[in-house]
Amino acid sequence: MTARAASYGRFALAAMTAGIVFAFGLGGVVGADASGAVTVRSWSLASEFPEGFRVRLTASSDEDIESVAIRVRIGRHTRTGYDYLEMTRRDGSLEGDLLWRTNTAASYIPPGTVITYSFEFVDSDGRRYETEKAEFVYHDPRFVWKEISRGPITVAYHGGSEPRAREILDTMLLTLDRMAPLLGADREEPIRVTVYNSWNEMRRAIPPATAAFDRHLITEGQAFTTVGTLLVLGSRSAAGTASHEMTHIIVHRAGEGVARKVPPWLHEGLAEYGNVDPGRSYDNALRRGIRQDHLLPITHMGSLPGRANDVLLFYGQSKSLVRMMIDDFGTDKMREFMALYKSGESMDDSLMGTYGLDRVALENRWRASVGAWGGGRGAARPTRHRTRHPPPPNK
Template sequence: MRNYKIKLFYVLIFVSICFYSSQSFLNAQNPSSITFNDYEIENKFPLGIQFDVNATSTSKITDISVNMWKGEIAVGVYKNFDFEFDQNVNASLFWYTNSSDTYIPPGTNIKYQFKIINESGDELTSEIFEFVYHDINFSWDSIVDEGFVVYYHGPVKNRAYKILETIKETANKMEPIFGEYVNSPISVTVYNNPVEMIEGLPPESKTIRRELITQGMAFNTIGTLLILASGADYLGTASHEMTHILVHRSTEGIVSVPSWLHEGLAEYANIYPSFSFTNALDKAIINDDLLPLTMFSGQPGTSEDKLLFYGQSESFISFLIEEFGVEKMKELLVAIKSSTTLDSAIQDTYGQDKVQLENLWRSSLGVSLYIQSKNISVPTPRPLPAISLYSLTPQSGSSQIQNTFKDSISISEPTNQNESNSTSSCNTKPNELNADYLTIFTGTLVFLIFLLGRKHKE
């Protein structure tokens, strides 16, 4: 009788373990589901973007995040919602865009995706949604062609079309140099006057923003332009500024592109060039008083020197293209993208350093050659803040923004959105989990011990 009880005890242990193991296996094959019920997104420009999410799960939801991509930037930024863990969750998140670090220019295409995790470890990732982050002070119309989109409002439709045609013509002109990059999406927001444009600019000092008439801004990594349609040089601004985006895309790497190359290519591409630059250059040639162009990494500080700098940059780039051909310039941009230093990229492309090339250009102009000397100090550009202002002409105050983010996202067919509220739903697919092999092994081991004990007693 005693042996019978012992055997029965072993059998009960074995059955219990096997039952527990089978339950673990069933739970693994049927994980707790998460349902993404709906969401809302509200544009609260210029402060930011409001996200609201509702989700349910058979176990408590422990994490909800949103990943957002700005324009052409390929790397998204995550932010987590703040909420109490529960099976039914309504969570909110406000994404601020009103600081220098978080600023998003109006007209930028935004892509975003939600991720939800519960305490069982199940995950749900939503589809990727899109909307356009507009300046909600106005109702925007749009025109689209060849990947370029121009947003405008009010009685400037004709000017908006002219801007689009100018951008397309500039892209065609520069295709031999930039290649496939000319087809990358660019978004343009057109403001009608400086008062309108102030709210759309980055959060600079209000005093600076009101004293300067900003003709246009290029946000290189995002792929967005802001253009003032009331300016006299608005088409030249559009042509010049969009080229900065193309330069960035074709040279993005670890090497910082010097201003003389950036501005030289932008003005070379400009189909409505400024005569102020040419006049400043002609005067400097007559006086044999050129700036040491290739010694600058940034730009000179005074308006007069800046005009001359732009004129010299355009002339120098034109000389390189005419003397060595378009292919060499294209090779230089490719070399910059893959090189560790600018000097090595120039040397590898042209077989000469930048000073030798500058002196070839100076010689063609009939001015004195530049001679490097330790006793000659190169003017140091003013430190550039996150937003560096420059002018196509001293009156226009055109500026260019260079960000540190990477890029590459397509702009979708635009929709006329000021405040966008949309909903969507999706369900989880069960995750495949492994059975609890450890408990199965333990049960089997106990059963073997039982059999061995029985055999021993027999």
């Protein structure tokens, strides 16, 4: 039982009762309570990605153990899940086995994610015994992975791609230093990255829904914001992709709560604004959209458009609008706006409280600033209420 990880892509211990406390870690130490009620003799977690990870355990006990469960926390997710091992008794030992499945859109876990886990035993009298927590990195087993780390960021790579991995690490640290203060996000919380060397490698690693998104687009990277993991295609634009995707995680941490999600235009606009190595495709799409009088009402769109060309336009518009917000009103206003939105205010109330503009007025201001005020088929209509004048620019 796990919660689905929110994702964004870039395209182009103590005992439960008085009793057992295990000294239980990945270093190979097994433990038992003082009376020897339960002894964990061996255990293993092995990746069978994308199907899942295999859990095996061997234990012995003086008590009548009725169930054994594994409790897991997926990456930086705030909630935990659990499932029961299938247990058999053999020669006085308990042997357990479980395949924790990750092969559906709802159960998917991105490769490279750290899984924190513990085992819980329940005997026939209802007493619960829990091991200490340990960690397992859910890697893609097709490759032998190496890791480099600095600060809160860890980059996993394989083959001869260490120079690119180091470039990605350096770029992400620059992005973190730039965007975390701007948005008011925690700078110390871990972020992990898995780098694939080709699209043929990576397409087996992304969620099923993403793989079927649009055959005309290649996913260059994807951020799984609630678990704090990125997947990045190791192309020439890998550093920019990692910068963009990492900003999605920073936006999530600065502006989202349990039931509060940052809308796509703001998520993508901030992510591309934070990109320290941007490409040209989004800007080119925006210039073409302005020239052809074909713009999207992005602040009222709850998801990305379905056509490849419109996706590029959406990114270009979002980036340009966010840049206007920061250039015209200053960085402090953006941080104030994100905090107000995370507190539970609606998008329009957060914008009004910070900028004196609702979504329609904000988008109309942006259209005027780029010379796109033509009332084309994507134009936002002026609002008839909330006529408070915007505060003066604070550059």
